Amino acid sequence: MQNPLSLLMEVHGVERFFLGPKPFVFVADADAAGKVLVTQSSVFRQNRFVFDRIQPVTGSKGVVQLEGEESKAARVKSRSVFSKEALQKARFIVEERTQAMIDCSVNCFDPAREITSLILGTAFEIFLGVQIDVEKSGQDYLELNRLCGKRMRSPITFPSFRLRKLQKKIRDLVRDAGNTPLTYAFRNDPYQLDHFLTFLFAGHETTAASIAFSLLLLAQRPELQRKIAMGDQTLTREVYREALRVYPPAYMLARQAEQSMSLEGVRVKRGDTVIVAIYNMHHNEEYFPDHAQFKPGRRSKIPYSYNPFGAGAKACLGERLAYLEAEVVIEAFCKAFEFSGPKNILSEALITLHPKEGQFLNLKKRRVYD
Numbered sequence: 475m476q477n478p479l480s481l482l483m484e485v486h487g488v489e490r491f492f493l494g495p496k497p498f499v500f501v502a503d504a505d506a507a508g509k510v511l512v513t514q515s516s517v518f519r520q521n522r523f524v525f526d527r528i529q530p531v532t533g534s535k536g537v538v539q540l541e542g543e544e545s546k547a548a549r550v551k552s553r554s555v556f557s558k559e560a561l562q563k564a565r566f567i568v569e570e571r572t573q574a575m576i577d578c579s580v581n582c583f584d585p586a587r588e589i590t591s592l593i594l595g596t597a598f599e600i601f602l603g604v605q606i607d608v609e610k611s612g613q614d615y616l617e618l619n620r621l622c623g624k625r626m627r628s629p630i631t632f633p634s635f636r637l638r639k640l641q642k643k644i645r646d647l648v649r650d651a652g653n654t655p656l657t658y659a660f661r662n663d664p665y666q667l668d669h670f671l672t673f674l675f676a677g678h679e680t681t682a683a684s685i686a687f688s689l690l691l692l693a694q695r696p697e698l699q700r701k702i703a704m705g706d707q708t709l710t711r712e713v714y715r716e717a718l719r720v721y722p723p724a725y726m727l728a729r730q731a732e733q734s735m736s737l738e739g740v741r742v743k744r745g746d747t748v749i750v751a752i753y754n755m756h757h758n759e760e761y762f763p764d765h766a767q768f769k770p771g772r773r774s775k776i777p778y779s780y781n782p783f784g785a786g787a788k789a790c791l792g793e794r795l796a797y798l799e800a801e802v803v804i805e806a807f808c809k810a811f812e813f814s815g816p817k818n819i820l821s822e823a824l825i826t827l828h829p830k831e832g833q834f835l836n837l838k839k840r841r842v843y844d
């Protein structure tokens with residue numbers, strides 16, 4: 475399959491076309507996106523094509539995959555994972571691990587690699603109370619993720635011995651979970667293991683990618699780094715918000731039409747795969763003038779044109795945790811270092827949109843301001 479991002483950028487409004495034998499409806503119009511995700515969401519189901527491919531890393535009955543009443547019940551159970559107390563504990567874990575990462579960092583820093591390790595270790599600890607060896611189990615987990623990402627590009631899936639072996643290793647690790655808000659919330663749930671896997675998956679790759687992109691973008695803007703280092707927390711938040719626009723990790727959301735209907739005059743047939751093209755809307759000149767420019771603080775007035783965390787009944791549960799982690803890491807990083815990086819940021823779209831590895835930041839210890 476063609477690179478999903480270059481394919482997305484060719485779409486305007488709502489378009490229906492075939493990729494091989496499969497009919498797709500691409501939605502790059504904010505009004506239509508609102509209908510698919512929120513006002514007419516009952517017409518759409520989660521998309522099996524996507525979930526079958528990522529099933530080895532998420533399980534098949536976690537909160538993301540569930541529909542209707544089962545989904546609602548799992549979302550209610552999940553609330554305690556993001557309670558004030560739970561987030562306070564999470565903040566402590568993130569702060570401690572971020573400081574450890576900063577203490578070990580000298581001169582050259584690969585954000586895609588280092589931030590992924592940081593956030594993966596953090597996710598295992600926050601959700602499962604497990605301290606993993608990021609160089610061993612962490613790499614197994616990331617390899618499983620990559621294999622699933624490659625399956626997303628392929629119209630058919632093949633059984634793979636390597637995939638099954640990695641899947642078993644990760645499941646064994648997850649079964650060792652201790653006492654955390656997540657394990658408590660799902661203690662008697664028949665799909666407990668799938669929920670744990672889903673939280674790990676949903677809670678690490680997107681967050682890691684978005685923080686790494688934020689640092690790469692900040693590397694081009696020393697004046698913003700300096701303001702953040704001096705404690706401008708509003709700016710930190712705006713930087714992260716805008717990084718999520720320029721590089722939305724969930725660059726497209728997939729659904730399946732359960733009934734035939736019309737979207738902005740385009741006929742959608744029952745069974746069509748409907749792709750809400752988040753990346754495309756974030757880069758629509760009408761919604762975000764000078765869309766390629768990184769401008770923290772900007773807003774679009776058009777509803778549903780900015781959707782990094784989705785919307786409606788299946789919207790992201792972890793948005794507050796993602797902001798918390800990002801703010802801690804970005805602020806600590808800017809306080810510790812002045813940094814520069816590549817002029818052109820290279821990204822790759824597999825399951826999520828993430829920065830390519832090997833794009834190094836040059837670090838210099840920051841002078842302390844009074």
Ligand code: HEM
Pocket residue numbers: 537538539545549672673674676677678680681684722723724727728781782783784785787788789790791792793795796
């Ligand atoms: C920058 C970070 C993140 C981004 C961009 C992101 C994005 C998204 C999006 C777009 C969805 C909706 C998917 C859809 O409609 O098909 C989603 C769902 C979800 N996210 Fe996040 N997410 C992030 C961080 C997190 C974190 C830290 C967690 C914590 C566990 C999390 C947990 C979830 C869960 C459980 C769902 C499924 C909700 C449901 O299906 O009912 N996410 N996320």
